[in-house]
Amino acid sequence: MDFFEVIHTQRSIRRFKPDPVPDDVIWKMIDAAIRAPSGSNLQPWVWLVVRDQAKREAVARAVRERLEAEGRLQEMRRNAEQLETASRRLSVRRAVELFENLAAAPVLIIPCLIGVTSPVSEARSLFAGSSIYGAVQNLMLAARALGVGTVLTTPNIYVEEMLVKEFHLPENAIPACIIPVGFPDGQRFGPTTRKPAETVTYWDDWGAAADRRD
Amino acid sequence: MDFFEVIHTQRSIRRFKPDPVPDDVIWKMIDAAIRAPSGSNLQPWVWLVVRDQAKREAVARAVRERLEAEGRLQEMRRNAEQLETASRRLSVRRAVELFENLAAAPVLIIPCLIGVTSPVSEARSLFAGSSIYGAVQNLMLAARALGVGTVLTTPNIYVEEMLVKEFHLPENAIPACIIPVGFPDGQRFGPTTRKPAETVTYWDDWGAAADRRD
Numbered sequence: 037m038d039f040f041e042v043i044h045t046q047r048s049i050r051r052f053k054p055d056p057v058p059d060d061v062i063w064k065m066i067d068a069a070i071r072a073p074s075g076s077n078l079q080p081w082v083w084l085v086v087r088d089q090a091k092r093e094a095v096a097r098a099v100r101e102r103l104e105a106e107g108r109l110q111e112m113r114r115n116a117e118q119l120e121t122a123s124r125r126l127s128v129r130r131a132v133e134l135f136e137n138l139a140a141a142p143v144l145i146i147p148c149l150i151g152v153t154s155p156v157s158e159a160r161s162l163f164a165g166s167s168i169y170g171a172v173q174n175l176m177l178a179a180r181a182l183g184v185g186t187v188l189t190t191p192n193i194y195v196e197e198m199l200v201k202e203f204h205l206p207e208n209a210i211p212a213c214i215i216p217v218g219f220p221d222g223q224r225f226g227p228t229t230r231k232p233a234e235t236v237t238y239w240d241d242w243g244a245a246a247d248r249r250d
Numbered sequence: 251m252d253f254f255e256v257i258h259t260q261r262s263i264r265r266f267k268p269d270p271v272p273d274d275v276i277w278k279m280i281d282a283a284i285r286a287p288s289g290s291n292l293q294p295w296v297w298l299v300v301r302d303q304a305k306r307e308a309v310a311r312a313v314r315e316r317l318e319a320e321g322r323l324q325e326m327r328r329n330a331e332q333l334e335t336a337s338r339r340l341s342v343r344r345a346v347e348l349f350e351n352l353a354a355a356p357v358l359i360i361p362c363l364i365g366v367t368s369p370v371s372e373a374r375s376l377f378a379g380s381s382i383y384g385a386v387q388n389l390m391l392a393a394r395a396l397g398v399g400t401v402l403t404t405p406n407i408y409v410e411e412m413l414v415k416e417f418h419l420p421e422n423a424i425p426a427c428i429i430p431v432g433f434p435d436g437q438r439f440g441p442t443t444r445k446p447a448e449t450v451t452y453w454d455d456w457g458a459a460a461d462r463r464d
Contacts, residue, residue, distance in 0.1 A: 178254070
């Protein structure tokens with residue numbers, strides 16, 4: 037597939053067919069992920085691929101219960117109804133539906149950052165994210181190129197302790213996100229809605245917009 | 251260009267020709283960047299494109315002085331000589347050379363995260379990185395597809411205060427990295443060296459490696 041077509045048609049997929057995702061597809065996704073740059077090329081990552089039904093259900097239960105307990109699902113449901121566009125409402129409703137049952141995806145990939153605290157940078161600092169989320173994006177782009185759907189979710193923030201226990205994570209492994217993976221069910225890849233580049237680009241100084249002629 | 255060719259031949263470029271990078275190339279890079287996912291699709295970013303010579307030199311001076319003062323450049327020079335492979339030594343030497351003069355790149359792009367502190371997530375947390383570094387990766391992949399070199403650097407950690415003053419950043423704008431951009435000088439795109447996927451992938455449990463047959 038053409039590079040720019042992949043970039044411009046990647047979108048969050050939140051409904052999945054139950055069909056398994058073949059091993060070679062998963063490997064191609066991870067092969068792409070690990071090409072991303074990382075600080076000092078340390079490649080501080082592990083890709084935890086969860087296909088076991090009982091383990092996916094355990095993660096799904098923990099996420100649902102904690103998001104309910106925190107009032108997050110209720111808040112998302114309320115917000116959905118106040119959104120202006122039908123497509124935005126639909127995507128928030130689908131996000132709620134997915135958080136109610138993450139195990140609906142046949143695969144969950146949990147990228148873990150192998151954290152290092154240095155004199156200048158904390159393992160959990162924003163900047164440490166530069167050594168994992170680029171690789172995550174490569175993984176998701178590769179999935180889209182292969183016709184496989186993904187969505188970047190971060191309920192790991194709420195259930196980290198459970199993930200540590202369930203998957204026996206060592207002390208320095210930090211779950212960076214949870215990526216449901218599967219063949220799209222009733223959703224298509226395609227152009228996404230974004231604020232235009234001209235409105236989020238400044239030239240040489242904050243607030244200095246440039247005319248765009250191209 | 252083919253998607254997987256771009257992914258597998260993106261590499262850090264640290265020497266640049268002085269030739270300007272055309273506007274339409276910059277716009278295509280940012281058009282690609284903004285397609286990445288972000289939390290709740292908030293697109294919490296501004297792309298600050300610095301081409302002004304005096305401003306690039308001001309950034310370069312601040313970075314060099316702070317890295318020297320912190321002993322980081324000296325440390326990198328020492329480490330370079332202890333590395334085992336010639337290619338690794340060369341890349342650290344080039345990193346030092348670039349940090350000695352970031353202004354050698356005709357363009358510096360400084361992606362800024364528009365930080366939001368919520369009850370569950372700090373603006374500067376690792377997880378906030380999921381809403382900016384995927385877009386940064388899209389930007390760098392698009393550059394590679396267009397024949398333009400980039401490298402993800404994070405000296406912004408050391409010179410944030412200077413960047414805030416020089417570019418009049420508002421309080422909620424956090425420089426996420428500094429990306430030198432330009433046409434490669436004497437460096438080629440091509441396959442990169444990485445730990446194989448099989449050594450950084452576990453299936454269903456930490457430490458559970460899978461045979462790879464594909």
